[in-house]
Amino acid sequence: MRTGAANGHVGYFHETAFYGSDDDFRSIVVPFVEEGVAAGEPVVVACRPGNERLIRDAVADLCGVVFRPGGDQYDRPTEAILEYRKLFAEYAGVAQIRVVGDVPHPGVGATWDWWSRYEAAVNEVFDEYPLWGLCPYDLRTTPARVLADVVRTHPHVAGTDGSHLPNPRYRSAWTLPSAGQTAFEAGRPLVELTDPTPAEARRAVTAACAGARLSRDEVDDLVYAASEAVTNAQAHGRPPVRLRAWAGATHVLVAVTDQGDGPSSPLAGLIPTDRTATAGVGLWLTHRTCRDVTMTRDPEGYTIRLTAGP
Secondary structure: OOOHHHOOOOOOEEEEEEEOOHHHHHHHHHHHHHHHHHOOOOEEEEOOHHHHHHHHHHOOOOOOEEEOOOHHHOOOHHHHHHHHHHHHHOOOOOOOEEEEEOOOOHHHOOOOHHHHHHHHHHHHHOOOOOEEEEEEEEOOOOOHHHHHHHHHHOOEEEOOOOOEEEOOOOOOOOOOOOOOOOHHHHOOOOEEEEOOOHHHHHHHHHHHHHHOOOOHHHHHHHHHHHHHHHHHHHHHOOOOOEEEEEEOOOOEEEEEEEOOOOOOOOOEOOEOOOOOOOOHHHHHHHHHHOOEEEEEEEOOEEEEEEEEOO
């Protein structure tokens, strides 16, 4: 039988919490860990070093607690999903697995778009496991736009007073965010094509990368990703399809825009799928190789942005 707030729950009990001090963090996380240890449940801690130290210093009995590197160890949410699913599979047959972990965001130097989709997607991706996941966010470092996404993607919220309540601001429906151009896009694009073929896209992006200090693998990955983005836009979007590329000294940005609505699920690109003949594995590989992938919808249509470089 599952214990704590998740007692009686089936599948993934996805909970967030907000703290403004180390004491607040301990008041939320330490009982979560200690109650799991007392119940004999697997407890996984995947926090940044500072938060891990707070837990190690405060929890009396760490027997059975597995410490893993924090979310920052994962450059991409695709890797986090793969590794967590492998870990959860090792606990087959247990009544409940508890996990507390830090999710990367701009306040700690990470991009947010795909981690925002990760927080929405795992409600489905991890629902096959008897999992209680606690995602605490530091109010001192987390940007307001990140907090807004967090409250929309977590069905439950824990309080510093020990409460565990349904989150009234949770939204099961997901939509692509809107976003303006990045600062990098303020300048004139080095490449601009309308309705290119995948082969034309590959040639154009290869040329755009010529002046940037990118490795051969980085160039190859971006060229592949751009070709996949154009293929997907032609197959699933609406014309015209526009490809633009900007190049700096150390990185290259490619944006592919079409007039369609874009993906309707946060899972797009975060897990491989065979639901479509063209968009499933290719988009997932793109998310596993590019430095950053963002997907937005605005008055111009749906845009996927692909970045290579440090």
